[in-house]
Amino acid sequence: MAGGSREPGRSVTSKVLALLGAFDAAHPRLTLTELARRSGVPLSTAHRLVGELERWQALSRGPDGRLRVGLRLWELGQLAPNRLREFGHPWLQELFASTGENVHLAVRDGLEVLYVDKVYGRRAVPIVSRIGARLPMHPTGVGKALLAYEPEWFVTSYLARKLERPTPHTIIEPGRLARELAAVRAQGYALTYEEMTLGSCSAAAPVLAGGRAVAALGIVVSSRRARELPRLVEPLLTAAAGIAAAYVSPPASGYGP
Amino acid sequence: MAGGSREPGRSVTSKVLALLGAFDAAHPRLTLTELARRSGVPLSTAHRLVGELERWQALSRGPDGRLRVGLRLWELGQLAPNRLREFGHPWLQELFASTGENVHLAVRDGLEVLYVDKVYGRRAVPIVSRIGARLPMHPTGVGKALLAYEPEWFVTSYLARKLERPTPHTIIEPGRLARELAAVRAQGYALTYEEMTLGSCSAAAPVLAGGRAVAALGIVVSSRRARELPRLVEPLLTAAAGIAAAYVSPPASGYGP
DNA sequence: GACGGCGCTTCCACTGAGTGGAAGGATGGG
DNA sequence: CCCATCCTTCCACTCAGTGGAAGCGCCGTC
Numbered sequence: 001m002a003g004g005s006r007e008p009g010r011s012v013t014s015k016v017l018a019l020l021g022a023f024d025a026a027h028p029r030l031t032l033t034e035l036a037r038r039s040g041v042p043l044s045t046a047h048r049l050v051g052e053l054e055r056w057q058a059l060s061r062g063p064d065g066r067l068r069v070g071l072r073l074w075e076l077g078q079l080a081p082n083r084l085r086e087f088g089h090p091w092l093q094e095l096f097a098s099t100g101e102n103v104h105l106a107v108r109d110g111l112e113v114l115y116v117d118k119v120y121g122r123r124a125v126p127i128v129s130r131i132g133a134r135l136p137m138h139p140t141g142v143g144k145a146l147l148a149y150e151p152e153w154f155v156t157s158y159l160a161r162k163l164e165r166p167t168p169h170t171i172i173e174p175g176r177l178a179r180e181l182a183a184v185r186a187q188g189y190a191l192t193y194e195e196m197t198l199g200s201c202s203a204a205a206p207v208l209a210g211g212r213a214v215a216a217l218g219i220v221v222s223s224r225r226a227r228e229l230p231r232l233v234e235p236l237l238t239a240a241a242g243i244a245a246a247y248v249s250p251p252a253s254g255y256g257p
Numbered sequence: 258m259a260g261g262s263r264e265p266g267r268s269v270t271s272k273v274l275a276l277l278g279a280f281d282a283a284h285p286r287l288t289l290t291e292l293a294r295r296s297g298v299p300l301s302t303a304h305r306l307v308g309e310l311e312r313w314q315a316l317s318r319g320p321d322g323r324l325r326v327g328l329r330l331w332e333l334g335q336l337a338p339n340r341l342r343e344f345g346h347p348w349l350q351e352l353f354a355s356t357g358e359n360v361h362l363a364v365r366d367g368l369e370v371l372y373v374d375k376v377y378g379r380r381a382v383p384i385v386s387r388i389g390a391r392l393p394m395h396p397t398g399v400g401k402a403l404l405a406y407e408p409e410w411f412v413t414s415y416l417a418r419k420l421e422r423p424t425p426h427t428i429i430e431p432g433r434l435a436r437e438l439a440a441v442r443a444q445g446y447a448l449t450y451e452e453m454t455l456g457s458c459s460a461a462a463p464v465l466a467g468g469r470a471v472a473a474l475g476i477v478v479s480s481r482r483a484r485e486l487p488r489l490v491e492p493l494l495t496a497a498a499g500i501a502a503a504y505v506s507p508p509a510s511g512y513g514p
Numbered sequence: 515g516a517c518g519g520c521g522c523t524t525c526c527a528c529t530g531a532g533t534g535g536a537a538g539g540a541t542g543g544g
Numbered sequence: 545c546c547c548a549t550c551c552t553t554c555c556a557c558t559c560a561g562t563g564g565a566a567g568c569g570c571c572g573t574c
Contacts, residue, residue, distance in 0.1 A: 010560095011269075011309065011560075011561080012268075012269035012270060012273075012531095012532075012560085012561080013269060013273055013306055013309040013310070014309060016269075016270055016273055017309070017310075017313045017315065020315075020333060021313075023333065023336050024336070025336065028336045028338075031549095031550070031551090032550075032551065032552095033549080033550055033551080042533080042534050042535085043534085043550090043551085043552095044533080044534055044535080044536095044552085044553085044554095045532080045533065045534065047551075047552065047553090048532085048533095049270055052268065052270040052271060052274070053270070053274075056274045056278075058274065058277075062338065068336070068337065068338055069333055069334065069336040069337040069338075070337060071337060071366065071371075073330065073333055073334050073337060074334040074335075074337035074339070074389070075334070075371065075389050076277055076280065076326055076330055076334060077326065077330050077331040077332070077333060077334025077335065077389075078331075078334065078387070078388050078389025079280050079281070079282065079285045079325070079326040079389065080325065080326040080327060080328060080330060080331035081285075081286075081319065081325055081326075082331070089376075089377075090377065090378055090379040091379070093350060093353070093376065093378075094379075096350070097354060109328065114328075114332065119346075119350065120346075120347065121347055121350075122347040122348070122351075122503075130335070131335050132331070132332050132334075132335025132336065133335075246379075267531095268531075268532080269531085269532080269560095269561075288521070288522090289521075289522065289523095290520080290521055290522080299562080299563050299564085300521090300522085300523095300563085301523085301524085301525095301562080301563055301564080301565095302561080302562065302563065304522075304523065304524090305561085305562090515574105516573105516574095517572105517573085517574080518571105518572095518573085518574100519570105519571090519572095519573100520569105520570085520571090521568105521569090521570090522567105522568080522569085522570105523566105523567085523568075523569100524565105524566085524567075524568090525564105525565090525566080525567095526562100526563105526564105526565100527562100528561105528562085529558095529559095529560105529561095529562090530558095530559105530560105530561100530562100531558105531559105531560090531561080531562100532557105532558095532559095532560080532561090533555100533556105533557085533558085533559095533560100534555105535554105535555105536553105536554090536555100537552105537553085537554080538551105538552085538553075538554090539550100539551080539552075539553090540549100540550085540551075540552095541548100541549085541550085541551100542547105542548090542549090542550105543546105543547095543548085543549105544545105544546090544547090544548105
């Protein structure tokens with residue numbers, strides 16, 4: 001037959017979602033053909049669906065004619081509940097103001113950390129660990145801070161997998177990582193040295209609410225200045241505690257205009 | 258027939274988008290029934306589609322069982338191109354740091370202003386003019402700053418409509434508004450006094466790139482302190498110029514870690 | 515404890531909306 | 545001019561999607 005032979009019959013919805021899902025941090029703009037290939041949707045079908053998505057501004061075309069996530073989708077995303085950002089952001093600002101370093105807030109999603117907020121200065125490179133980016137847990141400060149407070153079974157299964165090694169400094173030996181996590185629990189914060197990116201190191205503290213780490217607050221400095229990290233731990237812990245307090249009890253403080 | 262009688266035959270995609278579009282700032286969480294009603298999608302169809310959306314975490318269920326925009330959609334939204342936020346945010350921080358007032362960045366979308374970024378202190382009420390929110394142009398500072406630099410025909414057609422009046426102070430007379438806009442162009446910034454919300458007033462400056470206002474930077478203070486606004490104009494203009502410079506020429510400054 | 519309202523879930527026979535391979539354009543580089 | 549790449553359109557076929565209705569579970573009320 002002409003056309004009609006769609007073998008397994010994926011639902012339209014799943015195709016739409018596959019198209020959207022084809023966009024990620026590494027591929028934020030795609031041609032129609034790339035999009036179709038990445039999502040596994042036949043080109044002609046992709047063409048039609050993308051047309052509808054474009055009309056709704058879920059996708060839009062850049063000056064180069066490539067497709068990108070549209071304004072409407074960004075707007076919709078802002079409706080996602082995010083009390084952490086809402087109440088945490090001022091603390092990130094304060095931490096940034098008092099230290100002058102890049103600071104960020106992350107949560108765990110699946111086996112990865114998801115960066116939900118970030119504050120950086122004008123000189124910082126705003127590309128690494130973008131808001132919305134995902135990274136593995138074991139090489140990042142925030143990841144270790146989060147992992148340390150996960151239940152036993154979760155940590156065990158996390159460590160049981162083959163762990164990525166983005167730099168030679170990354171710790172991937174299960175035993176050594178488990179000892180690291182114990183140390184994080186003991187001291188209340190995590191430190192990394194070039195475990196994710198050569199040239200930078202970090203400190204991170206969990207945001208503890210009801211015994212669980214609902215997020216982690218991290219601070220990243222150039223590894224040349226790694227010796228300054230200890231000095232940053234105290235404000236880091238203060239801010240993390242502040243976020244936790246704001247998170248558990250609603251607005252709390254003044255509603256002044 | 259049983260069921261099969263879908264009269265006009267809306268495409269599945271349009272139904273999915275209608276479902277997503279049913280969420281807005283005023284209705285961020287909905288029951289399935291509300292969602293179906295608001296989107297015009299039959300309940301049973303909504304049920305099935307929402308199921309697929311939930312499985313993908315495009316939607317998720319809050320503790321109350323209501324549907325909300327999911328993490329995946331937020332994440333996707335972060336991929337939307339947003340150079341303004343990227344390069345502008347540090348300037349918002351600086352403006353906040355030097356003034357201690359709520360500051361925000363907005364763009365025009367259609368006939369409304371869309372707030373793309375915001376910096377506020379710990380004491381501020383983080384609800385009003387949320388990031389991702391939309392407001393009409395004429396009662397807001399950023400709206401006037403943007404409108405003033407739109408082409409003649411656009412302003413004319415904007416003023417030709419019946420304008421909303423959120424407060425008694427809102428200026429809705431076309432002639433008076435046109436004069437206001439001329440003043441904005443002449444002095445390079447806009448002022449409002451309780452035109453959108455009783456109790457607050459604002460100053461706003463356009464972010465000019467290539468003769469067009471690509472965004473507007475606004476600062477909001479309690480109307481009790483309206484007399485302090487003039488003092489805030491200079492840092493406001495500096496920051497707006499800074500954003501414009503960062504916007505037109507890419508990273509520009511140091512890539513130091 | 516029966517009743518009624520409300521919201522969610524499941525069922526099912528019918529059919530037209532969606533399908534996708536193929537052909538046709540439109541560019542652009544060699 | 546030819547070939548490669550990407551985008552758009554076409555169209556006969558058919559099964560995925562449809563939506564009204566019935567059933568379920570939960571409350572609060574009488």
